[in-house]
Structures are given as structure tokens and as C-alpha cells.
Amino acid sequence: MQTSIGPLAPFVRFIRVARLLLWTLWVIYRERKRVIRARQRGDYEVKPDIEVLIAVLTNFKRTALRLGVLTIKLGQFLSSRADILPEQALAVLSTLQDEVPPAPFEHVVATIEKEFGRPVNEIFSVLEQKCTAAASLGQVHKAVLAATGETVAVKIQRPHIEQLVRLDLRTLKFVIWLINRFVDTKDFIDLGSVYREFRRTVFEEVDFKIEAANAERFREMFADDPTIYVPKVYAEYVSRHVLVLEWIDGIKVNDYAALDLAGIDRLEVANRTIRAYFYQFFAAGFYHADPHPGNIFVKRGCDPANPIVAFVDFGMVGSITRTMKRLMRSLFLSLVTQDSEGMVQALNQLGFIGERADLKMIEDALGLLLEQYYGMTLGQVRDLDMRSVVREVSDLLYDQPFRIPAQFAFSGRAVSTLVGVATGLAPDFNFVAVATPYAQSFLGLDMNNLRESAQQLLKQTLDMGKVLLKLPHSIDRLVTRIDAGQVEVRLANLAGSGSHIRRGKAGGQLVLSAGRGSIGFTLLGLASMAGGIYLLTSHLPAPGWFCLGLAAITTLGLFVKR
Numbered sequence: 383m384q385t386s387i388g389p390l391a392p393f394v395r396f397i398r399v400a401r402l403l404l405w406t407l408w409v410i411y412r413e414r415k416r417v418i419r420a421r422q423r424g425d426y427e428v429k430p431d432i433e434v435l436i437a438v439l440t441n442f443k444r445t446a447l448r449l450g451v452l453t454i455k456l457g458q459f460l461s462s463r464a465d466i467l468p469e470q471a472l473a474v475l476s477t478l479q480d481e482v483p484p485a486p487f488e489h490v491v492a493t494i495e496k497e498f499g500r501p502v503n504e505i506f507s508v509l510e511q512k513c514t515a516a517a518s519l520g521q522v523h524k525a526v527l528a529a530t531g532e533t534v535a536v537k538i539q540r541p542h543i544e545q546l547v548r549l550d551l552r553t554l555k556f557v558i559w560l561i562n563r564f565v566d567t568k569d570f571i572d573l574g575s576v577y578r579e580f581r582r583t584v585f586e587e588v589d590f591k592i593e594a595a596n597a598e599r600f601r602e603m604f605a606d607d608p609t610i611y612v613p614k615v616y617a618e619y620v621s622r623h624v625l626v627l628e629w630i631d632g633i634k635v636n637d638y639a640a641l642d643l644a645g646i647d648r649l650e651v652a653n654r655t656i657r658a659y660f661y662q663f664f665a666a667g668f669y670h671a672d673p674h675p676g677n678i679f680v681k682r683g684c685d686p687a688n689p690i691v692a693f694v695d696f697g698m699v700g701s702i703t704r705t706m707k708r709l710m711r712s713l714f715l716s717l718v719t720q721d722s723e724g725m726v727q728a729l730n731q732l733g734f735i736g737e738r739a740d741l742k743m744i745e746d747a748l749g750l751l752l753e754q755y756y757g758m759t760l761g762q763v764r765d766l767d768m769r770s771v772v773r774e775v776s777d778l779l780y781d782q783p784f785r786i787p788a789q790f791a792f793s794g795r796a797v798s799t800l801v802g803v804a805t806g807l808a809p810d811f812n813f814v815a816v817a818t819p820y821a822q823s824f825l826g827l828d829m830n831n832l833r834e835s836a837q838q839l840l841k842q843t844l845d846m847g848k849v850l851l852k853l854p855h856s857i858d859r860l861v862t863r864i865d866a867g868q869v870e871v872r873l874a875n876l877a878g879s880g881s882h883i884r885r886g887k888a889g890g891q892l893v894l895s896a897g898r899g900s901i902g903f904t905l906l907g908l909a910s911m912a913g914g915i916y917l918l919t920s921h922l923p924a925p926g927w928f929c930l931g932l933a934a935i936t937t938l939g940l941f942v943k944r
Contacts, residue, residue, distance in 0.1 A: 395546075396553050399453060402445050403557045409438045410466055411567055422740070435471040443474060450482045451543070452550035452584060454518040459580060461795070484516040490523060490538050497621040504528060505619070509536065515676065519543055519587055519697070524629060527616075533629040534616065535694075537590065547588055551581055572733075575787065583671075587697035590625035596696035597627065603666055609654045611681060611692040630692045632679030636806055645686035649808040653816060654691045656804055660820035663793070667707065672698040673799050700793055706732070707824075714821065722749040733787040 413430040420428035439460075446453035460467065461475035491509075494502050502509060508526040514535075515522045520543070523536045558573045567573055586592045594615045601612040611630075619626035633640045635655065641648055655678060662669035670677075670693055681690040702710075709732050716724030726745045729735055735744065804811045 392545075392549055395449070395549060398445075399449060399550055399553045400557055402442060402449075402453065403456070403554060404560065406438055406442045407557065407561060407573075409434060410460075411561070411565065414466055430468050430471075432468065432470050435467065436474055439467075439471055439474040447482065450518050451540075451546045452518075452554070454482070455584060456554070456580070458795075459576075482516055482518055484513045484521050485538075485540050487511045489541050490521075490536075493538050493623055494536070497624045498619070506534075506536070507531070519547075525626075527626075534619075535613070535627050535629045537625040537627070539588065539590070539623045543588055547584060551584070554580070572787070575733075583698055586699075589622055591620060591622055593695075593697045594620045594625055596699050599668065600670065600693065600696060603662070603668070604658070607658075608683075609688075609690060610658050611690050613692070613694060627694070630679050630681070630694055632681040632692050634675055635678040635680055635691075635803055636675035638806070641680060641807075644682060646680060646682065646689045647687045649811060650687060651680055651689050651691060652804040652807040652811045654689065655807075656800060656811075656813065656816050657820075658691060658693075659796070659800055660817055663702065664820040664824040667702040669700050669702075669793065669796065670696065670698075671700040671793070671796050673796050673803065675803060678803065700796070702793075711824070714824070717752070720752050722746075722752055732790075734790075 413435060417428055417430050420426075442453075443457060446457045457475050461472055467475075490513075491502050494505065494509075498505060505528060506525040507528040510524045513521040513523050518540075520537050520539045523538070525534050525536045526532070527534055555577060558577050561567060562573060594617070597612060597615050601614070604610040604612055613628035613630055616626040616628075633644065633646070635651065638648065641651070655673075659669065659673065672695060673693075677693060677695045679692040679694065681692055683690045709728050713725060713728035713732070716722075716728060722745045725748050726735070726741055729744075730741070735741070801813060804813060
């Protein structure tokens, strides 16, 4: 990779990167648009031209490794986008390694001395010339602190990295502007959001002070968990371009031969790694977004059956906001109640569905998936061919006007990487079983001791609650129709003694039975109260209070009716 910038180098690089990005993004957009348009016409036989996509992405991968810097990062970003690439094409980029030739050792020494204003031998008694890891933005060298004798990892940015990053980002922004100038891509991929999220993560990665703060936050998150280890940050040796952390002596999580030789329980490693990530996703809302095998090490604990999982490299992180959590809860509850309409609404609010999408078509497609997989036991899920499931979901994402919001792309990439890591460690690993308690906690539910009858009651209560939540909107629409003279309303009781009111011209006719309505509200109120008491005594506060609240609403409704 070019390590010096001459007067013509920025222009030459701009042309090479722009040509690469423009052709790659255009072919991806063209193929996906062709398939989606065919689906909209009812032609479900049309498929993307896999050979063309593979050829384009193979060339992208080869050129990205030569250019380095952001082209490699962009390739990794695209490798997680099942919404814009079919599975066979994603496989090409999934092998893109964040490995480039290391910068000269002279650059390493000069950077350290410039950042800390001292000769390098005053800081480190030993600084190995051979780097232990080289990536697109930086490289790592093993060293020993002169003051304490502690073994440390020294991370140094590559030469001219900030200039190259800014140049490549300007090039990417220009290419996106050029594409959007001539075609409307919003229904297929929101390139503007992709650029903003990509720019944010890259600028965070090139500032090692931010990475140091991330590492400290993760260290605090897992301070009370003896199964997870996060290296210590040496605050006195942190700058924008240099970062010194505790050296981790461990085995790479995908070095299965070394793990077996050490007698380490690989299934327990998989369990602890995945549990750590579900804690990040569901509890902390802050997660390590780059869990490839080079960033996860296994240390031997007090015995082989008690391994310690250590995480390194905290440049790429992701966050889950309160709004995202609220909408994700709605999505999960819709999944529990097999409500494909509710799922579509939640996905739409989360930004997964294009502006001009056919929501009914997506709702039907999700309904078919729910019918196929809903109600499976953990054993049945474990026996599924996960590759075929992933392929089916990927086809759904690609064939429909879905788009993965940029803020979710990294979490999706992290989850897909973790599935591969866990499966490689232990083929019998049950991903769903480990995820279930964290998902239940995330939803505010604890179903460990919940009987089937209580589950049915909860489902029915949720269904009724969703109906009641929709009532204000339905009533508002009804009143609008009455004001427009489209509805005739007759109020009558069972004995026929009530008066009736007409408004507007003859149209639809609505009959409201006060007697039967009162009985229905009474039964609903009693059932909700009984369910709430039962759930509270079963130590299920969230659904219990929901039922009691529903009972209060129905009671209030009875008084209003009277």
C-alpha cells in the first residue's frame, strides 16, 4: 500500500477509488432493482445475475487489498448487507481479510517519539520490530514498559492515515452524490445513511482516544464477570495516534487444535462468548461491533472447564438507543403473538422498509415465515439447517423492498460472525437456548416458571390490549365518517325501548348494543383482573401490571357508558 503522498497521488487515488466504487455500487443497485421490479410485476422467476455480481465483487476485493484503508472497510461493511446482495455474492466479501503489509518500523518509532516527546527506549525496554497484527488503519507491536516491566500491546496508526481517510470519504461521498443525481435508490438502499454511519465509525476508529474510552467502558461492564476479560488501558500512554494496552496471552478463538491441546472446553467457550454478546445487546445497549476471531482470545482459567474469554480491539462499537429498544420490543411481541401486521409496522418504524414498499406483500411474506417456523421447540430449532434458514431470510430481504438501516448493519454483521464462531467452536451449540433468557429479560418477561395456561392468557391479553390500543384511531375514523354523512348510527337496547339517532345521508349502518357491550366489558375486566393477580403472584410484574391496567380501563369504560 502507498505510504507516501506526492503531489499527484491524491488525484490518482481519487480516480482509482471512484472508479472502483462507482462500478461496484452501480452493478449492485442495477441487479437488485431488476429483481424487485420483476417481483412487482408478478414475475418471481427472475434472479440476480450471480456471475456478474461475483465477478464485480472479486475485482473489488482484489483492488481493495491493494488500495487499503477505507476500501477494505467498505468491503467488510458490504459483506453484512443481505438487503443489497444475495448470499452467494456475500460469500465473496466474507473472506476479505483486514490484513495489509505492515508499515516500516521506522514509522513506528518516529510516531511513538513524536506523540510522547521522548526517545522510544525510555518508554519501552523492549519493542519488537515484527508486528503481531497489521490492519488497514493500524498495526500492533508487542513491547515491555521500561518503568514497570509489564508486557503491553502498542497500537500505532499507519502513515498518513487521516489524510487518506478524508480523501477516500470525499471520494465515497462524491460517488454517492453522482449515483443519487441520476437514479432514486432510496427504496433499495439509503446510500446517504450508509455514508453517514460509515463515516462516523471510521472517524472513531482513527482516534485512539475514543478506542481507549470504549475499552474502559467494556472493562467496567464486565468488572464483575470472571468469565470475561478486557485488557487494561495505560492512560499515560494514550494519544490520538498511539494506544498502549495490557498484552493478552491467550489462544485465538478459532485455533481449535490449540484449544484441544490445552484441554479447554470449546462448548463452554462458545457459551461464554455468546452470553457476553447478548448481555451487550440486550442489557447494556453497547456492543463490540467487530467480533472476528482475531479479536477474541481464550485464556485458561483455574481449570480447563472454566475458560476465560478475552476481547481486544475496541475501535468499532455500536449502540442501541431507547427508541430502538422500544421498537424492538414491539417487534418481539408481534413475533410472540404471530402478528405479521405488527411486525411490519415495527420494521417500518425502525427504517427497514422502503418508502414506496408494498406493505401487504411484505406482511404476507412474513406471515409465511411465521407459519413455517413459529412454535418450534429448541430441539427442532437446533436440528434446523441454519444455512438454509439464513438463505431463506436473505432471499426475503433481497427480493422485497427491504433495507437494513445503517445503524443495524454492524449488529447484523456481529451476529453473523458470532454464529460462525460459535458453530466452529462447538457444532452442537444451541444459539437460541442461550439467547432466550436475555431476550425475555429484554422484554420484561421471566417465563422460567410460567405454565402453558399463563402463556395462553398472556397471549390473549396482549392480543386484546393491541385491539384496545387501536380503538382510539378506529373511533376517530368513525367520527370522521359520521361527520361526513357516510354513516347512520342507531342506538338501541335489547328491549327495543331505546331511541335511535340518524345523522347524514343513508350510508353504512352501525348498531351498538349497550346491554351486550356492558356484559363484554365486565367479563373482560374480570378476566384481566384475575390474570393480573395470577401473573403478579407468579413473579411476572410487567405482564401482571399490564393486565391490571387493562382491568382498570374496562372498569372506567363501564362507568362512562352508564
